[in-house]
Amino acid sequence: MNAPVATTAPPPSTASGSLLSKLEIDVRMLGMLAALAVIWIGFDLLSGGVFLTPRNLWNLSVQTASVAIMATGMVLVIVTRNIDLSVGAILGVVGMIVGVAQVQWLPAYLGLEHPLTAPLVVLLALLVGGSIGLFQGWLIAYLGIPSFIVTLGGLLVWRGAAWWVTAGQTVAPMDGRFKAFGGGVEGALGATATWIIAAVACGLIVVGLGLSRRRRLSFGFPVRPGWADAVIAIVACGAVLSAAAIANAYPLPVGTARNWAEANGIPWPEGGLFIPHGVALPVLIAVMVGLAMTFIATRRRFGRYVFAIGGNPEAAELSGINTRWALMKVFGLMGLLCGISACISTARLNAATNAAGTLDELYVIASAVIGGTSLAGGIGTIAGAMLGALVMQSLQSGMVLLGVDTPLQNIVVGAVLVLAVWVDGLYRRRIK
């Protein structure tokens, strides 16, 4: 490797100073990206080039959002050596409440399609979801009931409560502005906004890398070689810009585009108009949630405590950490994220049904585990879990595309979950 000389001494622990260690890249994460690439390319070949199209990738991103958001919270839950089996049911009950609130309760005061309806119901969703989570967290942390039992009970209780809200009736349609949370045409942000967001993201990546480098240098710590930081910046920005380009390469359907053109007084040309979707609102929300959760997990005291509790609960207690309060907050956060996901799935379906989120707990837990979260506690990353969610969703939608029967889909997803955890275990044992 004819790399430029590192600015400081190489880390003494690694013998050869290989490319990966210079870049300080998580090898496990790289493995997951490779697995994702294999899945994507495999499905693309099998489906005759239908999988890797802007349209399919755009749909895939929207389908992943809800589970990915909940998976970020599940990481923290599992890191503390707990589990939450109730997330799907919480999503269900919050979804019902959100639906009834915007179709029956709020219109009684505000009228239909009031601009305040969407913000108010989202607030309500966060409030209800967070409260349910905090309540379950209180049972677990302060009453000492095992999380498995509390949330297993919660699974039944909240699913039952979801039915109770309307005695099983489906509520539809949703408020026009609220529907944006589900993606679709209403929730597509358009080309300009997408490029602006991508540019801002690239700027933040570069500034963030620079700041962290400067901070380490100011303390005289070893830093990555300059070229390595540059490579990371280029790859990260490249990924952001390609994602934006893909989202912008998927045009609105002809009918919708024509309506839009008419509404904006633009003449309809002969060959039709190419109006890009741009990134979908739920995907943007998922990415922001991922960033916020990563920030909480790695940069905040609370996150440090969560990992300490998972690594050694007794040590955390002896360090003076209020472990019970921290645990209660973890479950509160989980409930809050279920509230966000409830908005997204309800909006996407354009209806609130008491079956929404059924089996989501399994997908959410599987995403976190495929993403490298250890059920023994103490280990896991937010980004890994979101990637895990994307892997699961890719498998599923790829099989739908190929016309695989639902039972076989479940068999494959289940087998992949077990396989992924086995491979992860092998990897962990090898690096020890």
Place this chain on the structure above:
Amino acid sequence: MQANGTTPLVEMRNISIAFGGIKAVDDVSIDLRPGEVVGLLGHNGAGKSTLIKILSGAYKPDAGEIYVNGERADISTPRDAKRYGIETIYQTLALADNIDAAGNIFLGREVLTPYGTLDDAAMEAETRKVMARLNPHFRRFKEPVKALSGGQRQSVAIARAIYFNARVLIMDEPTAALGPAETQQVADLVLQLKKEGIGIFLISHDIHDVFGLADRVSVMKNGKLVGSASVQDVTQDEVLGMIILGKCPPGATPGPGADRTSHPEERSGS
């Protein structure tokens, strides 16, 4: 030595605690003066660690009082103990294995940036300083402590205890898992901290360890205090007799746990 007039740094008076009807610690009183090393001896299960966990805030006693610098101290959580400058190096080390050295040393007392985020760089810098003093060869600042050797983990646990200007240091079996060279390092550290005026409770079941370092010893048996003595006033065999038989020699001040029935001639071993 006992009655030299200085206020004890720490005094535990008539401490009792029971777990499920079993008195793990029964009416025990011990004290510690500045710059003094007190060895706390006894068999496994004698109640040493339990007594010390009361002082470090991990357990709340059923009865008894704790005085710090002559004033009544209310210690019910580990945080309280730390506020009084009482730091503990636990036998298990109590490290979070998945977190790096700096994260462990500052656990519960993190350095924050003005924005309320963890100031990892500052914590790492401080860690490098304190580790340079304890273990100059330590380099693995970025790795979780799980990856460290026994001696390195021990240094991290010690660093955590002494970094925050401890006035009272509790060392629970500090050398149990260490080799001879590392044991010597710990002994040097104890003497150095003693010179700085820190009071140290040294808990061990190995009396050779303790005799070399301690000024006084207190012996516990079945949750009770057998007695306390200056190391000059008793022989190792006599202390062994205290540990094994609960027999208090003439050079020691007997506690409630001393064997009052005077047997004719009893020898300990040999």
